Amino acid sequence: MAFIKIENLFKKFGKVAAVNHVWLEVKQGEILTLLGPSGCGKTTTLRCIAGLERPDEGDVIIDGKSMFSKGFVPPSKREIGMVFQNYAVWPHMRVFDNVAYGLKIQKLPKNVIKKKVTENLESLGLTGLEKRFPGQLSGGQQQRVALARALVGNPKVLLLDEPLSNLDAKLREKMRFEIKSLVRRMGITSVYVTHDQAEAMVISDRVSVMNAGDIVQVGTPEEIYKKPANRFVADFIGTTNFIPGEISELLKERQLAYVHTEFGQKMLCKMPESAMASTNNKVNISIRPEDIEVFTEPTQDRDNLFKGTIMHRAYLGNFLYFFVNVDSTMIRVQAPYDMTQKEGEELFLFLDPEKCVLLT
Amino acid sequence: MSRGNLLLASILWLVLIFFAIYPLSFLVFESFKIAGSNNFGIQNYIDFFKDTYYLKTFGNTLLLGLLVLLTATVFGLPLAYILARYRLKGKTLLTALILLPIVLPAYAGAFAFIVFFGKQGTLNLLLVELGLITKPINFIYGLHGLVFIQALHLLPFIVLSLSAGFTNIDPSLEEAAEVEGAGGFKRFLTVTLPLCTPNYLAGAVIVFLWPFTDWLTPLIFGQIDFLPSISYINIAYHFTDMYRKYMGIVSVVVSSVICIAMFLISKRWVESKKYTSLSKGTTLEGRIMAPGVFQRICAYSYMFFIAILVLLIPTVLGLSAFSRRWVLTPIPTYWTLDNFKLIFLESPALLKNSFVFSGVALIWGVAFGLPAAYLITRTKVRGKEALDFVITLMLAFPGIAVGVSYLLAFWEGIPLATLWIIMPLSLFVRRLPYFVRMAHASYLQLDVSLEEASEISGAGKLRTFMNISFPLLLKGVFVGIVMFFIMAFQEISTAIFLYRGGWETLPIGIFLNWHRGMEFGIAAAMAFFMIVIIFILLLIVSRIGGGIIGAAWGSSGGRY
Numbered sequence: 001m002a003f004i005k006i007e008n009l010f011k012k013f014g015k016v017a018a019v020n021h022v023w024l025e026v027k028q029g030e031i032l033t034l035l036g037p038s039g040c041g042k043t044t045t046l047r048c049i050a051g052l053e054r055p056d057e058g059d060v061i062i063d064g065k066s067m068f069s070k071g072f073v074p075p076s077k078r079e080i081g082m083v084f085q086n087y088a089v090w091p092h093m094r095v096f097d098n099v100a101y102g103l104k105i106q107k108l109p110k111n112v113i114k115k116k117v118t119e120n121l122e123s124l125g126l127t128g129l130e131k132r133f134p135g136q137l138s139g140g141q142q143q144r145v146a147l148a149r150a151l152v153g154n155p156k157v158l159l160l161d162e163p164l165s166n167l168d169a170k171l172r173e174k175m176r177f178e179i180k181s182l183v184r185r186m187g188i189t190s191v192y193v194t195h196d197q198a199e200a201m202v203i204s205d206r207v208s209v210m211n212a213g214d215i216v217q218v219g220t221p222e223e224i225y226k227k228p229a230n231r232f233v234a235d236f237i238g239t240t241n242f243i244p245g246e247i248s249e250l251l252k253e254r255q256l257a258y259v260h261t262e263f264g265q266k267m268l269c270k271m272p273e274s275a276m277a278s279t280n281n282k283v284n285i286s287i288r289p290e291d292i293e294v295f296t297e298p299t300q301d302r303d304n305l306f307k308g309t310i311m312h313r314a315y316l317g318n319f320l321y322f323f324v325n326v327d328s329t330m331i332r333v334q335a336p337y338d339m340t341q342k343e344g345e346e347l348f349l350f351l352d353p354e355k356c357v358l359l360t
Numbered sequence: 361m362s363r364g365n366l367l368l369a370s371i372l373w374l375v376l377i378f379f380a381i382y383p384l385s386f387l388v389f390e391s392f393k394i395a396g397s398n399n400f401g402i403q404n405y406i407d408f409f410k411d412t413y414y415l416k417t418f419g420n421t422l423l424l425g426l427l428v429l430l431t432a433t434v435f436g437l438p439l440a441y442i443l444a445r446y447r448l449k450g451k452t453l454l455t456a457l458i459l460l461p462i463v464l465p466a467y468a469g470a471f472a473f474i475v476f477f478g479k480q481g482t483l484n485l486l487l488v489e490l491g492l493i494t495k496p497i498n499f500i501y502g503l504h505g506l507v508f509i510q511a512l513h514l515l516p517f518i519v520l521s522l523s524a525g526f527t528n529i530d531p532s533l534e535e536a537a538e539v540e541g542a543g544g545f546k547r548f549l550t551v552t553l554p555l556c557t558p559n560y561l562a563g564a565v566i567v568f569l570w571p572f573t574d575w576l577t578p579l580i581f582g583q584i585d586f587l588p589s590i591s592y593i594n595i596a597y598h599f600t601d602m603y604r605k606y607m608g609i610v611s612v613v614v615s616s617v618i619c620i621a622m623f624l625i626s627k628r629w630v631e632s633k634k635y636t637s638l639s640k641g642t643t644l645e646g647r648i649m650a651p652g653v654f655q656r657i658c659a660y661s662y663m664f665f666i667a668i669l670v671l672l673i674p675t676v677l678g679l680s681a682f683s684r685r686w687v688l689t690p691i692p693t694y695w696t697l698d699n700f701k702l703i704f705l706e707s708p709a710l711l712k713n714s715f716v717f718s719g720v721a722l723i724w725g726v727a728f729g730l731p732a733a734y735l736i737t738r739t740k741v742r743g744k745e746a747l748d749f750v751i752t753l754m755l756a757f758p759g760i761a762v763g764v765s766y767l768l769a770f771w772e773g774i775p776l777a778t779l780w781i782i783m784p785l786s787l788f789v790r791r792l793p794y795f796v797r798m799a800h801a802s803y804l805q806l807d808v809s810l811e812e813a814s815e816i817s818g819a820g821k822l823r824t825f826m827n828i829s830f831p832l833l834l835k836g837v838f839v840g841i842v843m844f845f846i847m848a849f850q851e852i853s854t855a856i857f858l859y860r861g862g863w864e865t866l867p868i869g870i871f872l873n874w875h876r877g878m879e880f881g882i883a884a885a886m887a888f889f890m891i892v893i894i895f896i897l898l899l900i901v902s903r904i905g906g907g908i909i910g911a912a913w914g915s916s917g918g919r920y
Contacts, residue, residue, distance in 0.1 A: 052535050075538040082539040088532035092554045092633075101550070102540035149540065159539075 003028040003063060003189045004049065004157060010057035011044055018044040019055070020213035031183055031190045033200040036210035037236065042193045043161055045210070049191060050082055050159050051075040063156055076105075081150030081188075083163040087142045089134040095121070095145050096130040102153045120152045123182070140171050147179070151186065158183060158190040164199065176202045197237050201225070209233050231359045234286045241292075241331050243267070243285040247358075250277060256353055259285055263327035268303045269356035276358060283358045289321070289334040293350040296341065304351040310343050324349060364821065365741040368731050373743075375728060376750055379789050383769035384616075387761065390768050391613045395602040407603075408610040414590075418614070421587045424506060424571040431511035432567050433560075436518030439666065442659045443519060444526030446651045457667040462516035463843075463894055464673060465850040465867065466509075468887045470580040471874065472676040473500055473509055475686075475884075482676075482690045489690070506581055510574065512669060514567040521563025525556030531647045558630045565626040572615040573758035575853060576871070587611045588760050588853075595764055596857065609764065616761045623756035674891050680884030699885035707869060710886075713783075714866040717855075718848035721787035725795040725844050728788075730837070733799035734825070738808070755793040759853030762790045767857045783863055786854040795844045802836030803829075842901045846894050866890055 002025035011019045019041040026032045034042035047053035049060050051067060052075055059069040062080075067073045090098055096117055103113045121127055124144045134142050143163065150158060163179070164172045180203050183190050194200050200207050201221040208218045209232075217229040228234035231242065248266065249258040255271040269285055271277060298305065308326035315321075320335045324347055333349060341347060392400045408414050442448070443455055461469060476482045477499035484496035500508065529552060537547040575588035584590055594601075594608030651659060681699055683692030703710070735741050736748045766786050770776040776785075806829065814824040830837075852867040859868055866886055873883035 050535075050539060052538065074543060075535070076541045076543045078539075080539055082536065084532040084536060086530065086532055088530065088536035090533055090536070090551060090555075092557075101537070101542070105541040105546065146536075149536070153540075 001028050002026065004191070005061040006045065006049070006058070007061065008058035009045065009048055009055050009060065011041075011048060011053060011055045017213050019048070021058070022210075022213075022215050024208060024215060024218070026189055026191060027205075028189055029187045030205040031180065031192060031203060033192045033194060033204035033207045034210055035194060035197060035200040035207050035236075038195055039212075040210040041213040042195075042210050046159055046161055046191060046193045049157070050080060051078055078157075079153075079155050080157045080159060081153065081155035082159040083143075083146045083150045083161065085162040085165055087134075087146040087163075087166070089142050089145050089149070091134050093133075094130065095126065095132050095134070095137070098134070098145055099149045099152050101149065106153070116152055117148075120148050124148045139167055140175070143167060143175065147182075151182070151188070154186075155188065158188045160190065160192045162194055163192075165194075165196075172199070179203065201237075209236065211236075228286065228357065228359065231284055231286070234357070234359060238288060239332065240286045240288050243287070243329060243331075245283060245285060247272075247277070247279050247281045247283055250279065257358065259283060259358070261285070261329070263306075263329045265306065265327070267351065267356065268353040269358050270354055272358040276360060283360060286357045286359050287351050287355055289332040291352060291355040292331070292333045293352070294322070294333055294335045294339070295348040295350065296339075298348055299350075302350060304353055304356070306349050306351070308347055308349060310341055310345050310347055313341070313343050322347065362739075362821070365735060365739045369735055369741045369743065369747065372728065372732055372735070372747060376747075379785060380754060380792070381750070383765040383773075384757070384761065386769035386773055387609065387765035388613060391606070391609045393606070395606055404606045404610045408607055408614070411607070413585075414607060414611065417585050417587055417590055417611070420585050421571050421615075424503070424510070424586060425568045427503070427507045428510045428514060428571060429564055429568045431507055432514050432518045433564070435511065435666070436515050436522060438662060439515070440519045440522035440526060442663065444523040445648055446655070446659055447648050448651070448656065448659060451663075454663045454667055457670055458663065459516040459519065460670050461513045461673075462520075463846055463898065464513075464891060465852070465887075466513045466574055467576050467580060467852070467867075467870065468677060468891060469513055469673050470509055470577045471680075471880075471884060471887060472673040473505075474580065475676045475680060476672055477505070480688055485688065485690045501581060502583075506578060506583065509577060509581075510570060514570055515666070517563040517566045518560075521559045522556055525559030526552065528559070529555050529647075534647065558633045561626050561630050565622055569619045569622055569756070569758075572619050573760065573853070575760055580874070587615045588758060591615070591760055591764070592856070595767070609768075612758070612761050612764050615758050616756075619756045619758055620753060623753070627752075674888065677884050677888040677891065680881055681888035682885075684881050686881070699881045700889070702882055703869075703885060703889065707864075709862065710864050710866050710869040713863060714849055717784045717787055717865060718845050720781075720784035721791070721848045722841060722845050724784070724788040725791060725848075726837070726841060728792060729795035729799050729840075730833075732796045733803050734829075736796075737800060737803040738811075751793050751796050753793075754789070755797075759790055759851070760857075762786060763854035763857035766854065777858060780863055782858050783855060783865070786858055787848045787851055790851060790854045791844055791847050794847060795840050798840030798843070799833070799837060802833045802840075805836070806832050839901050842897050846897050849893065850890060 004024075004026040006022055006024040009019050009022045009024075010017065022041070022045060024032075024045075034045055036042050044053055048055050049062070049067075051073060054072065055068060060067040062078065065073070067078065090101075093101070099117045099120060100113050103116060108116075117130075118127075121130065124147060126141065126144055126148060129137065129141065129145075134145065137145065143166070146163070150160075160179070164175050167175060176199055192200075192203055194203075204221060206218060207221055207224050209216045209224060209229075211232050217224060217233050219227075224233060225237055228237060234240045235242075243261050243263075245259040245261040245267065247257055248260045250271065251257065252271070257269050257271050257277065259267045259269050261267050267285060272283070276283065295305075298307070306326045308324035308331065310322050311325050311330065312323040313320065315337070317337070319337050320339055322333045322335055322341075324331045324333055326349065331349065333347075389400075391404055392402065394401050394403050439458060443451070448454075474481065478484070479496045479498060479501070481499075483499065484493075487493045488496065499505065533555065534547060534551055537551040542550060571586060571588075573588060575586070575592040578584065578586045578589045579592070584593055588611070591608045591611040594604040594611070598604040598608075679692055680686060682695055682697065684694050684696050684698060686692040686694075732747065732751060736744050763786065766782065766789075767777065770782055776782055810832065811824050811828055814828045815821070819827065850867055852865075852871060855865055855868060856871065859865070864872070867890070870883045870886045870890070873879040873886065
């Protein structure tokens, strides 16, 4: 059941369309990530859900109620919690007062406020810091205060705008899991904005990839990684090789296609979706470095086995990274860490047809 | 630590010691002198605080400070909000008008308002003519008038400091309050306003302390029961009456102590409360919004109202300047250029003195200010914090303290007061922190690596300064130069104690002509002439692009 519905949302700044007629649904209790490079419109979309930005067209519906088209509902009336990129913890209020702020506005009795805030701070590991000012806290602690403040009122919707981008790498990784389990436990419908694909993969039930104001693909982290909808998604999520070519033959019964590649050899690939599936179509073959098998000598005659020369070799501990030149096309390969081949030596690459995805 | 820096610091310290610390300490010593003897004691202070008249005066001054602060805050708060948050057409021009009093001398405003709001002033005459009133209303004579004129003069400080606060608040702090359920006014009270307190305080302290500095405005309004005014009267007119002389000196010291104490307390407080923000993505615009129709109408009417009050000053002075015998009519009836003829023909020396004294003071100001700013921002020379502290402290000293201390120290002490050089010297010392602050702000904006790159390329410190730093600082420094000149040009509170026949400046000329009572037209013409000169200088500043108001504020406080 869709708890938040974004309908035909359009917002422009000056002449640039930041959000370009976007449709999106967030299910009750799920964590949905808006993922994309800076300037893709993800933050603007989030701010429209919050009511901090007013769209030029379209509507946001939260729990069946229209936020814009039937009169503007201000942020203060939307029953949302929000964590800001810079935390936005008020520097002139103590931790307790920061968290209690929204409850005081709801005019809850003092003892109720005290109980709620205390419980909330405890669940975030902030007990004992109630009397501190934000200036006396570390970045990680301020971040927890921001989270506590957003959650204490039991909001219908939790919005998180790159909440971890100001933390250092170690803490960031820890907080990803912490936020996820906390939000899960409370069952709050959440929209999470980030430009970090690893963060999106960890934290979300579903990811919505955005580019230049459009939603490019929505799906589970696995769907997005394995079946990218286009070249942009394949490139943005993880690392991939693009090999340009032209479809030369379709093998319908095997669900495969032959592609004539740039480096002059035929490659067997997975059959693309029907719209693309016709001969002479120009395509890009996408295959991830970890999906390429490496051999030191030509094994039995297989499809998609190519000979190349190692141009660069990098040792990354748990695996090796090779840049292999196959007839002037550079292919990135992830290989077992115990291979001893050096730069300048030859390698054979097997590109599994099932993992060669055709994209426009 | 290089030798050169140490040498430079020593020279600056010598200048400070001889021209600021020595005379001011002389003043303090003098205040402890027991009249008619060479003994020292606290007798003068006991007398001062036992004398009900001086106690009352002291209370009056405090009260005036509070009332002026309150009035300026009440009127300044909406203006600051409009300025920082509303997108309005013509806002820049209206803002410039509203903030104009910051560069106009306070006495110019006082003269203008007497002519316009006085018992036989334009407004009363018009109201009587229209039959709305039968007896003239007392608009300005009395405490209320003094509060009104001083609050208007000081309004820019409140407006600029508050609007800088409103602009610099990280937008997400307010958005967070919005999301938490705090709508409009509630959010303003609980989040926006508290976050502005450090900015507000920086401006408020200047406003509150003004009545401890301004001796002339109360005099123009016929009141003397304020500390600086009574000090001036005692010292300038009753120098031979030992009791009054010493009471005058004690008043000056008491005013100075209060000014410095308040200044230091507020400075400490502001520094301890500085809220640093993590935000990276804050836009320079902050939270500027397009106001609704109702808000727009209110904003415009309010801005126009204040702008008209401000515009009255040059208008009324202009009318007086081009006329004679303007009494008992709403506007002058006899137009003439006689006033200007008198100024140019009979007392061109006033103009010459003003330009020469201000010019000499300016050269010293730059020669002192640039190296001082360099030492403070760019070196680790020992004692630079103390240097910065003493210079900043000079900001808090009332002009009258500088004037009186110069009179005592360079007359009774080292006899420098017989030379005309004492005039620019006093101007230089009075406005010294001003230029240092401007240069300091420009220096902070200049990336150190630009200078380091020059040194790595083989240039020495001096060469680097001449080839790299100075050209890059030039714009900020030039704005500072013009503003210093404007301030020196209208300075009266120090000069009034030191001038001798032939050394009169334009402000002193204005004061004397008003004081003689009969020559208001000439005083007005001189004041008008001064405003014209200030205007031209301001135009130059705005052409350089520093922004008039930013320049007036010293560019560190506000963005405007």
